[in-house]
Amino acid sequence: MRIDLHCHSTASDGTDTPAELMRKAGAAGLDVVALTDHDTTRGYPEAVAALPEGLTLVTGAELSCRVDGVSMHMLAYLFDPEEPALLAERELVRDDRIPRAKGVVAKLNALGVPVTWEQVERIADGGSVGRPHVATALVELGVVPTVGDAFTEEWLADGGRAFVEKHETNPFEAIRLVKSAGGVIVFAHPAAVKRGRTVPEDRIAEMAEAGLDGIEVDHVDHDPEARDRLRGLAKELDLLVTGSSDYHGSRKAVSLGAYTTDPDVYGEITRRATGAFPVPGAGGI
Template sequence: MRADLHTHTRFSDGTQSPTELVAEASSVGLDVLGLTDHDTTAGWSEAAHAAAHHGIGLLRGMEVSCRWEGISVHILCYLHDPVGAEITAAIDQARDDRIVRSRLMVDRLAQDFAITWEDVLELAGADATIGRPHIADALVRSGVVADRTEAFGRLLSGSGPYYVALPVISPVEAIGMIHDAGGAAVFAHPLASARGRVVPDAGLREIIAAGLDGLEIEHRDNPPEGRARLRALADQHGLLTTGSSDYHGAGKPNRLGENMTARDQLAALVARTSGTEPIGLA
């Protein structure tokens, strides 16, 4: 079974609609796709219809933005029930906070570069969870930078002069909310040092103790030399292990299906949930 459990659409910072993403997943031979847009479930319904049409399995989820002692952490939430859930209220607040934060960053950038908030909105679309990638796209279109990578490296990094911190929940809080909504929680790309500081071992143990279900190990941003340590942690604490592309369409070089989740791990992940049923899984 070919299962890629971490992807994004235009509803966050990807470049495809859910329908386009599912069609591509089918065309490259995936059996199961995980839809995990940042802090939103807005693409779920469209993706479900597309998955049924193409005969592909779908795990509906999202990627929850968190912070542990000042370090950015992303928790992948799978198959939770969003209706009336505390995690839904938290991500709704996060969505509002992202808009405020993004506007502040654009205001700062506009003092030095030809960029406006209207430029960002035009590229993001009305339903997107707006974030730094959309600002990066506006900078690319205005000719300030060549691509998203340069935008983040030069202008949008956490240590840059235009950066505004985003108020978010802790991963410990997120895990509790995810479980209360019947979902499973997986730590996304835990050793992605190229993105900034990573959570140290003490922090990892704290997050695991909060009830973490799994670690995303096979991911291009986890250095190969660190994956053995993650596997040892998973074995020690009985955690699931996943592999994913973190595909964003044309937004990043990641290729759909470049990393996979094993069949037994996928089955174990689904077995831990009670919120939303997967689509097209036997």
Template sequence: MTRIDLHTHSSVSDGTEPPAEVVARARAAGVDVFALTDHDTAAGLKEAAAALPPGLTLVPGMELSCAYRGSSVHLACYLFDPEAPSLAAELRRIRDDRVNRAKEMVRLLRAAGVGVTWEQVRDIALNGGGDGELEAGVVVGRPHIARAIVAAGAAEDVQDAFDRWIGSGGPAYAARYALDPVRAVRAVREAGGVCSLAHPARAEGTLTGAVPVELAERMVRAGLGGIEADHPSHDEAETERWRGIARDLGVAVTGSSDDHGALTGHRIGVRTTAPEEFARLIEPATGAEPVTG
């Protein structure tokens, strides 16, 4: 049976390995189809496509950051045209504000006595690349800041850095620009892409931990095509609940590893999407096509 993992990250955003290494790990994990879904950028797709071995298929994608009533809601987006003017403009604004946010979080950390610098965070985001250009599409995320906090000795590991310093409501937390989820779905659909609601039981912020079903319903009306019910952070009850919601709303049920390399234990393929659900999800897409090595 074809094994399909629709949610992975590279060092272009907050994964730990470059896109070509993610491709190699997908092959080693026995995956037949995988999506590279770096946060708010398509910058790693060219490298990933060039590294594909025969028989492995790449679904061009990204994970789009959204905000709803003070909480973070994410969309796994696929087969869009990254040059579509409206979507491209929003992505530039999101990436620019990620930099502003990271600098503010560094300021707050330093004010609290944590010895991190923007240069350290920037270097981690560039995978040790020194003076490279963030403007090329590399995204700065909180995991980069968390790694700098660990290196400074102010946390035991990345999760502890989030819990102690930079998680929502933490002493060094700062908000940033993000799209409304309904508006985001429309923007991706206008760019020819399709979306699945990522890890819906894990909205971070003022919500009670899950995306409201009422919001999911409005997103479906705007063109949402799937719900990522099968996710490593979901327990069995949460998975079954969101599978049922997806069926009730008439959208595809997706499953994904949400692999971030070493940060998540190199788990590509631990959750997968059924081939018939994948075909249903991408059927309306017109902005790009899967790439097979």
């Protein structure tokens, strides 16, 4: 059983529509795929309608969080998407993305980069606007060779020359909100040092005490040493261990199913969730 619990569509910063993502997941031989767009669930209906037979969809979202000045992401699974408190927080984060992105464009212009808001808006194509869309604009302009090269201190990384802060949820509040909405919550790529500062392990222990369900261990941004360390931490804190591709279509050089979650862990996630249930494919459209 092949299970990929972290994927993005054009509803946020992926390059495949939700329907295309479901079809590609089926073609890649996945049995279960999670749709975890940034701070939004608007891709759900299209994904459900396109589910091929034999593929199960886990509905979710990747929540933007910050603690002690460190930006981090939380993967929320199988929560009630209409639960008012969590919905209001997601909307607050999502709505702040536009002024944040416009601020990044303004900083780039001041640095002599001729990127425009219209260009970024075109690339986002109605999705939840994020730094990867600005990074794609920089690639189009020949400023950097790849999206990943834009996430440096020279350009868009936290604290970089064109960085602009946005509203991000405190992770302890995210844990409370997701659990109240019947969901399961996992710390995404906690050791991704190339993205910037990471959350110390004592803080992760506090999150475990507050109800964190798991940590994403098998991820493209974790080297073997980091994975071993995180597995040990998960065992110590009694946290679930997940693995996933963090697939973004052509925006990142990682394939669907490149990293997967153990079926027993997936089973435990579905047992803990009460806000929503996995959706089995019925043939799609």
